[in-house]
Amino acid sequence: MARSKALAVWGTGSGVGKSLFAAGLLRYFKRLGLKAAPFKAQNMANHARVVRGGEVATAQWLQALAAGAEPEVRMNPVLVKPFGERGAQVVVWGRADPRLSQLPWKERRPHLEAPIREALEGLLAEYDLLVLEGAGSPVERNLWPDLANLKVAEWADARALLVADVDQGGALGALYGTWALLGEHRRRLLGFAFNKFRGDLELLKPAYGLLTDWTGLPVLGTLPLLPLALPEEDGFRHRLEGKKGPKVALLRYPHASNLDEFWPLAELARVRYATLPQEAEGAELLVLPGSRLPARDLPWLRAFLPVIRRHLEEGRPVLAVCGGAEMLSEALLDEEGVEERGHFMGLGLLPYRVRMAREKTVERRRVRLQGLSGYWGRLNGLEVEGYEIHHGQGLPLFHQQGSLLATWLHGLLENPGVQQALFGGEARALEESLDRLADALETHLDLGALHRALGLTGRSFPAASPLGAPTEAFASVGYLDPPPPPGLVLLLGGAKSGKSRFAQKLAGPFATLIATAEARDEEMVERIRRHQEERPPTWETLEAPLDLVGALGRARYPTVVVDCLTLWVANLLERGLDPLEEARRFLGAVGESGKRVIAVSNEVGMGIVPANPLARRYRDLLGGVNALFAERAEVYLLVAGKALRLGA
Secondary structure (H helix, E strand, O other), rough: OOOEEEEEEEEEEOOOOOOHHHHHHHHHHOOOOOOOEEEEEEOOOOEEEEEEEEEEEHHHHHHHHHHHOOOEEHOEEEEEEEOOOEEEEEEOOOOOOOHHOOHHHHHHHOOOOOHHHHHHHHHHHHEEEEEEEEOOOOOOOOHHHHHHHHHHHHOOOOOEEEEEEHOOHHHHHHHHHHHHHHHHHHEEEEEEEEEEOOHHHHHHHHHHHHHHHHHHEEEEEEEEEEOOOOOOOOOOOOOOOOOOOEEEEEOOOOOOEEEHHHHHHHOEEEEEEEEOOOHOOOEEEEEEOEEOOOHHHHHHHHHHHHHHHHHOOOOOOEEEHHHHHOOOOOOOOOOOOOOOOOOEEOOOOOOOOEEEEEEEEEEEEEEEEEOOOOOHHHHOOEEEEEEEEEEOOOOOOOEEEEEEEEEOOHHHOOOOHHHHHHHHHOOHHHHHHHHHHHHHHHHHOOOHHHHHHHOOOOOOOOOOOOOOOOOOOHHOOOOOOOHHHHHHHHEEEEEOOOOOHHHHHHHOOOOOOEEEEEOOHHHHHHHHHHHHHHHOOOOEEEOOOOOHHHHHOOOOOOOEEEHHHHHHHHHHHHHHOOOOHHHHHHHHHHHHHOEEEEEEOOOOOOOOOOOOOOHHHHHHHHHHHHHHHHHEEEEEEEOEEEEEEEEO
């Protein structure tokens, strides 16, 4: 059975935009006519949606919409919903697993591999292409073996795109550092992308060249900071607050959940998070969102009780959703410790007692609203869609008391009819925003490079060639990586043929450079400066115009680059030393060092015979030194930046 192609979207950390990047790519692939789907092995979020089979993180629900695929639990087989500092609820294939929820991470992980792999393999068999969203950063080496990023990419044989948030600062360092720490997994990377840029792009462009010089990988482009009306996994984390419409205060208690459902408010109202009672004063609408742990949020909310009472006495509307409604009841009863064991007095604004049940209600709902009055009477006759996701029992689906509307139904404000009735307009549809996101990717990213890396070369989209073993350019790894095989590599070529750059690719991010150049004039000073800028910042540099043996003994890293033999031979000849004898001595030291040594030299025997005896002697000696090295080395000839491996 044919397997789909797979593209992993990794990030330099959480919040860099992996979710929206993946959504935009999925919408783009949909435009190409591909049957594509999202996949995130493990997500940690308290923002979830109810889909076929149970609940998944909001991000994968949105990505499925972008791809034109029906959202389902396989797209996010493991969802971890934090309780705060004390633990988390673990949802596997859409359903809460009480046993796994009680286990610490290290003990839980072995139980997650099978359901994750089963979900992944099922999707790989059914779709043309999967976009795999990573979790956090793939280089948290204290947590390796990484399940959500590296293991999944390995199972899917995926190529990867690495994304950084340039708006937060430090993006260049984050991208390079992540690449450096990936070790043997670097081979999966096809390139880099900057996200959330604002300002003069020309200021960022030099970073493109530096990253390519240091890593050998391209920067596919920079996505600007986009004002998109899309639900975000972390609520309104990066969105500007609305500046028109009625003032809406959204109470942000410590364990607030499913904040993503209120994304339309950013366009329809002057929405404000309220973390202090005075911040809710003057609001035309108060919203109490869901809570992942209402028993713990109750003391926080109790400080808002005078504000809520005054709001209701004045006839202004209050919307309480799920956990928000539970806290307004007479009492919360959790005898079994489903969330927080105990009996907790509610705020007493609703004539109900809520009991926590072990069995979680998780279902989609479609309901016609009727019997509402006052402000909420505008909704009568509307058929609305939403979802229930709660352990609490004891409240009706909808209950109005004065100007207070309490409901289990999440997603009420996402219905266009509700938006029109309450705010006199509609937020831009998700489809429109997803199209704008895909438009931005097409405009600002080199998607052709992505096509080539994935093998998307025609309408039939033939299978890409497998990764196989790492290429020579990326197989060698240094510090923090598996040690490189000891031995000697010789890079030959003419001037500006790409020898130094190829040496960097072979060496990887951690290497010792033995530099033989001497800054004797301004032109040489400038050459040295340019080479320093192009060199990976993690390299160690040792200046050794003559003593290569001594420098090799001082080298910190198991990979050593000598750049270059050409100047070294000239320096020796000038001091009256025998280059051939010094070469033999250095080659002996290389054999004893256990290091991998990459030596750069010029091929000078193909041009015009030099006009003076000294130049002819230099040419002959350098040719002899090159031949001595070549006897023991793996040899590459560089021509116009292309490397040709030479046989015996």
